[in-house]
Ligand SMILES: Nc1ncnc2c1ncn2[C@@H]1O[C@H](COP(=O)(O)OP(=O)(O)OP(=O)(O)O)[C@@H](O)[C@H]1O
């Protein structure tokens with residue numbers, strides 16, 4: 444119900460710190476403003492992505508700082524925020540023995556939709572919007588990983604929130620499901636705010652115009668994917684290496700990003716922290732977003748964290 448907020452729906456995060464019991468500083472002074480569209484939250488394991496999302500969704504109190512969702516303060520107006528926000532947690536599980544439509548029907552009852560016909564209409568509408576209408580009668584335990592994530596999005600969308608928060612939704616999906624999910628998120632982002640965290644940088648897709656990179660509880664980059672890619676300029680190289688000889692190319696400071704066979708050789712792409720071309724390598728004309736992320740982290744001496752993330 445986007446029209447209920449005068450002006451632009453948005454998330455405002457001001458000076459947020461979160462120190463967990465035991466002393467872990469998960470967020471260390473985060474400032475962010477997020478407008479309509481798909482906003483990507485990137486960062487290695489433990490960066491604080493889930494912590495920030497849980498604070499935005501009113502599930503966790505910040506130690507200090509202010510967060511507003513469509514103008515409503517997450518601490519003082521929890522109920523208003525919850526009406527405006529839909530959340531797909533990192534660990535999403537639905538009742539496995541229920542049918543897909545029953546899961547949403549129950550949500551409808553909890554949301555106060557007493558009219559059975561109206562509820563049924565809404566359940567099918569939401570299932571249709573995430574491409575699950577055909578499996579409305581299927582038991583949750585028989586859904587594929589991608590379908591289960593889309594059911595997660597359906598439950599988050601049920602009350603027509605202006606803001607959708609999805610935490611690492613593509614983990615464990617196969618490439619086809621991943622593509623489908625990317626398309627779904629790009630479509631949903633046309634009319635609402637979507638905050639999406641991921642460690643698979645490419646999963647942000649072309650729908651993402653704005654992103655933040657979080658590292659050790661701090662925003663270390665904020666801008667468009669194109670701006671992040673500019674950081675990689677001159678740092679990504681490609682070489683054709685006879686199979687078995689790639690160890691010479693991959694000296695310390697050269698981080699391999701991808702390799703594919705080409706005849707008896709390997710085409711290897713790598714990020715080079717100091718920008719010095721490895722022997723026989725050429726700079727690439729266009730870096731991918733993933734390479735840009737790695738090269739940014741490499742320039743901060745944090746490539747190990749970024750690589751561990753990419754492999755997990
Ligand atoms: N309930 C908790 N109690 C104590 N420390 C926590 C708790 N939850 C998270 N942390 C710590 O806070 C830091 C940030 O964790 P968070 O889960 O927000 O990171 P993340 O960016 O979502 O990581 P991942 O990519 O692994 O999901 C980590 O050091 C983590 O160990």
Ligand SMILES: [Mg+2]
Pocket residue numbers: 492493494533610611
């Ligand atoms: Mg997380």
